[in-house]
Amino acid sequence: MALFTGMRRGELFKLQWQDVDLERGFIHIRAPKGGPDQKIPLNQAARELLAAHPRGESPYVFPGRGGNQRVDINKQVTRIKQAAGLPQDFRALHGLRHVYASMLASSGQVDLYTLQKLLTHKSAAMTQRYAHLRDEALRRASELAGDLLGQVMNGSAPKIANLERK
Numbered sequence: 001m002a003l004f005t006g007m008r009r010g011e012l013f014k015l016q017w018q019d020v021d022l023e024r025g026f027i028h029i030r031a032p033k034g035g036p037d038q039k040i041p042l043n044q045a046a047r048e049l050l051a052a053h054p055r056g057e058s059p060y061v062f063p064g065r066g067g068n069q070r071v072d073i074n075k076q077v078t079r080i081k082q083a084a085g086l087p088q089d090f091r092a093l094h095g096l097r098h099v100y101a102s103m104l105a106s107s108g109q110v111d112l113y114t115l116q117k118l119l120t121h122k123s124a125a126m127t128q129r130y131a132h133l134r135d136e137a138l139r140r141a142s143e144l145a146g147d148l149l150g151q152v153m154n155g156s157a158p159k160i161a162n163l164e165r166k
Contacts, residue, residue: 001049002096002097004045004046004049005100006100008032008097012061014030015027015061017059017060018059020061021042022047040118073092077092104130106136108134112124112127115127
């Protein structure tokens, strides 16, 4: 869920079924990191995950012991980190949130304001740390354009369509 939505650890732990609107495709995040309530959209992958996720008696989507709000996942994460050979200081949920943000920023298809809203950052300064990834995506696209035009100019470009008339 962290990878599909970019939600913070605490937001996932506090998430209740009443805050999930599968029909409209939104999650209501209550008090994200001390800020005002926010709504974030659910992509299809997150919708499918939640639709298939078992619902028990607990109001929480990811309940802890006794159906109460989950407070940690250290034991589970430690086993996963050991099996995957990840460093002890790797912060799994935050790492997935970072991958989500990095993927979107480096795609070059998401502006930083939209990314800020998806991550529920209070200020643009927090989102700015992903700006270099966007710049790198733009740089790669520019280099690709130069390479393609260079191939055309030196006659080594692959033939895209047969335009000869018979």
